[in-house]
Amino acid sequence: MALLQIAEPGLSAAPHQHRLAVGIDLGTTNSLVATVASGLSRVLPDAHGRRLLPSVVRYAENDVVVGHDAQAAQVEDPGNTIVSVKRFMGRTLSDLDASVHTPYTLVDTPGMLSLATRSGVRSPVEVSADILRSLRQRAEDGLGGDLVGAVITVPAYFDDAQRQATKDAARLAGLNVLRLLNEPTAAAIAYGLDNAAQGVFAIYDLGGGTFDISILKLSQGMFEVLSTAGDAALGGDDFDHRIADWLRQNLALAATSAGETRMMLARARSAKEALSSAPVTSIAGRLDDGRNFSFELTREQFESLTADLVARSMTPVRRALRDAGIAADEVDGVVLVGGSTRMPQVRDAVGKLFGREPLSDLDPDEVVALGAAMQANVLAGNHPGGDSDWLLLDVCPLSLGLETMGGLVEKVIPRNTTLPAARAQEFTTYKDGQTAMAIHVVQGERELVSDCRSLARFELRGIPAMVAGAPRIRVTFQIDADGMLSVSAREQTSGTEAHIEIKPSYGLSDTQIADMLTDAWGKADVDMAARMLREAQVDARRLVDATEAALAEDGHALLTHDEFVAVQSAMFALADELESGGDLPRLKRASEALNTATTHFAGLRMDAGIRRALAGTRISALQT
Amino acid sequence: MTITISEAAARHVQKSLAKRGQGVGLRLAVKTSGCSGLAYALEFADAAEAEDVSFESHGVTVLVDPKSLPFLDGTELDFVREGLNEGFKFNNPNVKAACGCGESFGV
Numbered sequence: 001m002a003l004l005q006i007a008e009p010g011l012s013a014a015p016h017q018h019r020l021a022v023g024i025d026l027g028t029t030n031s032l033v034a035t036v037a038s039g040l041s042r043v044l045p046d047a048h049g050r051r052l053l054p055s056v057v058r059y060a061e062n063d064v065v066v067g068h069d070a071q072a073a074q075v076e077d078p079g080n081t082i083v084s085v086k087r088f089m090g091r092t093l094s095d096l097d098a099s100v101h102t103p104y105t106l107v108d109t110p111g112m113l114s115l116a117t118r119s120g121v122r123s124p125v126e127v128s129a130d131i132l133r134s135l136r137q138r139a140e141d142g143l144g145g146d147l148v149g150a151v152i153t154v155p156a157y158f159d160d161a162q163r164q165a166t167k168d169a170a171r172l173a174g175l176n177v178l179r180l181l182n183e184p185t186a187a188a189i190a191y192g193l194d195n196a197a198q199g200v201f202a203i204y205d206l207g208g209g210t211f212d213i214s215i216l217k218l219s220q221g222m223f224e225v226l227s228t229a230g231d232a233a234l235g236g237d238d239f240d241h242r243i244a245d246w247l248r249q250n251l252a253l254a255a256t257s258a259g260e261t262r263m264m265l266a267r268a269r270s271a272k273e274a275l276s277s278a279p280v281t282s283i284a285g286r287l288d289d290g291r292n293f294s295f296e297l298t299r300e301q302f303e304s305l306t307a308d309l310v311a312r313s314m315t316p317v318r319r320a321l322r323d324a325g326i327a328a329d330e331v332d333g334v335v336l337v338g339g340s341t342r343m344p345q346v347r348d349a350v351g352k353l354f355g356r357e358p359l360s361d362l363d364p365d366e367v368v369a370l371g372a373a374m375q376a377n378v379l380a381g382n383h384p385g386g387d388s389d390w391l392l393l394d395v396c397p398l399s400l401g402l403e404t405m406g407g408l409v410e411k412v413i414p415r416n417t418t419l420p421a422a423r424a425q426e427f428t429t430y431k432d433g434q435t436a437m438a439i440h441v442v443q444g445e446r447e448l449v450s451d452c453r454s455l456a457r458f459e460l461r462g463i464p465a466m467v468a469g470a471p472r473i474r475v476t477f478q479i480d481a482d483g484m485l486s487v488s489a490r491e492q493t494s495g496t497e498a499h500i501e502i503k504p505s506y507g508l509s510d511t512q513i514a515d516m517l518t519d520a521w522g523k524a525d526v527d528m529a530a531r532m533l534r535e536a537q538v539d540a541r542r543l544v545d546a547t548e549a550a551l552a553e554d555g556h557a558l559l560t561h562d563e564f565v566a567v568q569s570a571m572f573a574l575a576d577e578l579e580s581g582g583d584l585p586r587l588k589r590a591s592e593a594l595n596t597a598t599t600h601f602a603g604l605r606m607d608a609g610i611r612r613a614l615a616g617t618r619i620s621a622l623q624t
Numbered sequence: 625m626t627i628t629i630s631e632a633a634a635r636h637v638q639k640s641l642a643k644r645g646q647g648v649g650l651r652l653a654v655k656t657s658g659c660s661g662l663a664y665a666l667e668f669a670d671a672a673e674a675e676d677v678s679f680e681s682h683g684v685t686v687l688v689d690p691k692s693l694p695f696l697d698g699t700e701l702d703f704v705r706e707g708l709n710e711g712f713k714f715n716n717p718n719v720k721a722a723c724g725c726g727e728s729f730g731v
Contacts (some may be wrong), residue, residue, distance in 0.1 A: 004712045006640055007667045411656060445691065447656075448648065521675055521690035528694050531656075 017150045019177065019424075023186070023372025023378035026128065026152055026166065028086040029208035029235075031055045032366060033135040033150075034373035035143060041190065041370040041377075043363075052365060053138075056128045057082045059117040060348075066134040075262065078103040080118045085131075086112060087232075088124040089169075090162035112165065125169045132173035146474065146492075149176035149422045150378035153368050154584070156182040156214045156228045176476060178379040178422055183216035185223045186371030188338045190473045191359050194218065199332035202320075202359065203470075204350050206340040207315060209235035213317045215324040215331075227315035227323035234309065236272075236340035242305045243297065247283065249293060255290050275299045276342045279400045303345045317353060334358040339365045362493045373485035379420060398475055398517075400485065403440035403449045405430050406534035412477040416447065418506030422478040426492075430542070431475075433465040437473060441487050441500070442538065447527040448534070460489040462496040533584045540578055540591045547571045547598055550605060556603040570597035625697050627652065627679045627686055634682030635713060639690065644668060649678075649685030652714075654692040661691035662695060662729055664714055694718075 022044070025032045030052040034043045043051045050068065058070035058081040065073070074081045082104065088096075094109040107117040114123045131577065132152075139147060152175075154166050170177045181189075184203035188194065193201055198219045205212040212230040216223050244264040248256060267283050274281040275297070284294040321328055333450050334354050340346060343366045350358050362370060401411035404427070412423050429437065437460045444452030463471050472492040479485045488499040520527070548571065555564055574590040576585075629650075641647050644710070651669040654704050669687045672678060677693055679686040688696060699716040720731040 004666045004713070004714075005663060006637070007665070009651065009670055124634045157712050414655070517675070524691045 010584070015341045018208065019380040020139075020143050020145050020304070021137075021148050021373075021376035022143075022150045023181075023369050023374070023376045024135055024150050024152045024175075024368035025183070025186070025366075025372060026086065026131065026133065026154075027055055027207065027368075028084050028170075028210055029055060031131055032369040033139050034366065034369040035139065036373050036377035037143075041373045043366045043369055044139055045204070046138050046417050047141075052310040053135060055084070055086065055131055057127050058384070059119040059122070060119065060279075064119075064130055064414045066130055076259070079105065082115060082117070085124050085127040088115070089128065090158075090165035091124075107181075112161075115607065125165050125172060128166065128169035131171035132170055132175055135137070136173055136175055146381045147175065148424050149178040149376065149478070151178050151181050151186075151372040151379065153181050153183045153372050155212060156225045157185050157212075173298065176422060176478060178376055178478075179374055179420055179480070180274055182214070182215055182223075182225060182227070183212070183337070184228075184335075186219070186375065188216055188223060188371065189374055190362055190367045190371030191333075191334060191335055193224070193335070196332070199299070200324075200326055201333045201335065202315075202317070202331045202354065203335045203337060204317070204341065204348060205230075205337035207235050207338040208340070209233070211235060211293050211313050211316065211592065213313075213320045215320050217324075217325060219347055220265050226326070227320045231316055234312055236338075238309055239272055239306050239340065239343070240265050242309070243283075243302065245269055246297075246301075246305055247293075251287070251291075251293055253336045260288055264290050271297055272302070272343070276344060286291075289621055299344070308392075310345055310387060314349065314353060317350075320339075328354050330358075335367070336360045336364050337367050360610075375391050380422060398443045398453075399445055400441065400443050400455075400479075401452075402475060403438075403442060403489075406538040407449045408531060409442055409444070409447055409449055409452055409536050412475065413479065420478070420480045422476060424474055424476040427473045427475055428469050429466070429471050430465065430468055432467050434468065434471075435463045435465055436461045436462060436581060437489070439475065439487065439489050439498070439500075441477075441485075445517060446523070447531040451519075451523075455485070456487070456500050458487075458489075458498055458500045460491065460496065460498040462494065463491050463525065464494050473514040529584070533582070533587070535581060536584055536591065537578060540574055540587055544571055544575050547594060550598075550601065552610065554605065555601075559601060559609060563600065567594075567601055570594040625677065625693060627653045627688060627696055627699050627701075628681045629684055629686060629701040630670060630703065631682055633701050633713065636703045636712075637684050641668065650701075651686055651687045651689075652692065652696055652699070653689055654695040666701075666712055687704075 020035065021513040024035050027307055032043050032052060034041055041064050044050045046053070046621065047288040053067045056067065056074065058073050058077060059064040070081055074083065085604055091113060092111070093106060093113045094587040096113070106143045107114040107116050107121055109121070109123065112123055112125070114121045115127070135149065137219050139340045151171065152166060152170055154163055158166070162441060166180060167177050183205065187203050187205070188201055193199070201218065202215045203214045203216065205214070210230065211234040211578060212228065214228045218228050219541070244261070247264050247268070263285055267285050280296055280298045282294060282296050284292070286292050333349060333354060336347065336350065336358045347360065365501045399411045399415045400413040401409045410425070413421055427437070438457060439460060440449065441455045442449055442452040443455050446452050447592050460473065463473070473489055474492055475487065475489045477485065477487050486499065486501045488497060490497045547567065551564070551567065551571075555567070559567065570593050574594045577587050577590040637650050647668040647670055649669050651665070651667045653665040653667070655665055656662055668717065672687050673689065675688045676688055677690060679688070695718055697718065699714055702713045702715055704710065704713050716729070719729045
């Protein structure tokens with residue numbers, strides 16, 4: 001037998017179980033997906049090795065394109081290429097500032113605005129789902145398996161509608177949301193700040209097009225957002241524009257063509273990136289009229305060109321500090337997030353304001369996704385690296401499971417599991433050609449369904465007809481931090497799904513829970529015996545059914561009269577034993593006897609089957 | 625009802641507990657899962673639950689919850705080296721069948 005190692009309390013891995021969970025940073029400009037593998041958090045690249053997925057979706061004629069390819073088509077097809085959809089999440093048309101210019105045709109739909117595209121009206125939820133679907137595909141391809149769930153980050157200032165919209169988008173993309181996590185909290189977790197006993201942290205997030213500052217307070221293992229502030233129209237793009245403007249000025253160009261603007265912005269961007277590590281860089285290009293140009297830009301020049309942009313970000317920082325009632329020097333740590341914080345002038349300005357060196361060891365583009373992945377890893381029930389008490393919110397008082405053949409309980413979430421929790425298990429069909437499965441969710445510690453409390457029932461229909469045991473039905477139990485249980489079942493080959501939501505502890509008082517527990521301990525041996533008997537009965541019934549079917553099919557063709565009678569009588573003996581019920585050793589003996597009696601028959605059937613399959617086939621055709 | 629652990633296993637448990645810095649002993653449990661019906665769980669115990677049955681063996685406290693006890697009665701936990709692999713092994717007299725991979729068993 002396999003050798004075991006000692007696990008942390010509550011974290012013994014069930015056999016043959018791999019729980020893949022990811023963290024997703026669903027950004028305005030770019031999105032990422034990360035996971036924890038062998039204790040290390042890492043971002044998953046796509047097939048071309050690119051880590052960032054531009055949050056751009058293009059609705060082409062009869063195709064949906066996401067990411068780099070969609071971004072490339074932005075100029076030629078602006079109306080159907082959706083960028084920065086995050087700005088529309090959970091918003092109605094009346095929420096939008098009248099001054100907002102978009103190339104899209106916005107439609108006022110109940111609850112949330114929609115965008116009219118070539119392939120029909122799309123809500124921001126659907127567009128986000130397309131981005132998430134692409135990330136999910138990347139993760140499943142990269143990790144080689146289905147995901148148990150994902151932690152998705154949202155800005156700290158997102159309201160309920162925006163959070164719900166993000167959750168809906170994830171569900172639409174087929175992702176099980178373990179939890180929504182605030183982006184600044186994710187960044188703090190990535191730096192392991194949650195390991196501190198307490199403290200106040202500032203998260204400075206300067207992205208491509210938006211700026212956010214959040215002040216977090218950690219106490220008793222929980223992060224609390226004290227205040228947030230920001231500038232929805234300040235980001236790395238503005239720095240690119242400054243360099244492009246400077247180029248235009250040096251070239252004495254009054255106006256530039258669309259192509260020239262694009263070229264200049266691209267050159268400006270590379271120059272900006274180069275200046276993060278070099279003191280000087282050169283910018284060269286060719287204008288539409290055939291003129292070549294080449295300039296040198298020093299970091300000093302760049303800094304003076306953009307000094308006001310950096311200064312602009314400091315106003316929200318001060319406001320956030322004031323709202324939180326915290327002085328800049330009381331902050332215990334500053335985390336930099338967003339690619340734009342690579343610029344030395346930004347780092348210096350942040351460092352100066354807080355009077356301390358900001359944390360920047362991790363890639364600022366990836367830090368949010370990395371933190372989300374770490375949280376997802378723990379929520380999925382995998383081993384957390386060290387003490388991770390920040391998740392300990394509550395435990396589920398009784399085990400939750402479902403009914404299997406014979407009225408037995410298969411526990412999916414054991415009692416005392418910390419919430420929120422998600423567990424998945426695979427089940428299969430019992431009969432050939434079974435196309436539906438009843439899922440009966442129960443609560444309790446006993447082995448038989450009749451002794452546990454029934455919570456809900458639902459059916460999964462549309463399972464493709466296959467032989468018994470072939471379909472793979474993945475049942476996922478998920479309890480969120482509020483104690484809401486949702487159970488979903490999914491047939492893996494066809495993708496059919498069914499789903500239900502339950503409030504599990506509803507109506508059960510503490511004494512009732514205690515009674516159910518003592519009951520279970522007092523009857524452990526009775527329950528065990530009952531379970532063994534039921535399992536043997538289920539097996540025996542299956543054996544009788546299979547033998548009966550086989551005898552009817554080709555019993556007379558393959559067996560002599562005596563052999564036929566022998567198999568038949570062993571089958572009847574087992575059927576009788578099943579009828580009378582109750583005696584485990586006798587039932588097992590009868591099953592054993594039928595097994596032995598049918599061995600020869602099974603061999604003959606196998607031979608006949610192979611003969612049928614090979615009939616009329618040439619040897620040469622078999623050699624491939 | 626009795627559960628014991630071998631001297632080698634006790635040594636290893638004490639070493640692991642010391643390295644971990646906390647914990648009152650070892651928790652053995654049985655869960656219904658895996659391909660042969662039941663699987664073992666072997667964990668550090670940070671605290672004894674009120675309903676736990678406790679055993680002392682070679683100076684190590686072994687905690688077992690009352691639901692797992694009937695499946696584990698008479699078990700000796702051993703620490704063995706098999707080739708390059710070393711780890712804990714359950715010598716459980718209740719076991720009647722084990723799956724090929726050895727991760728789960730039946731009684």
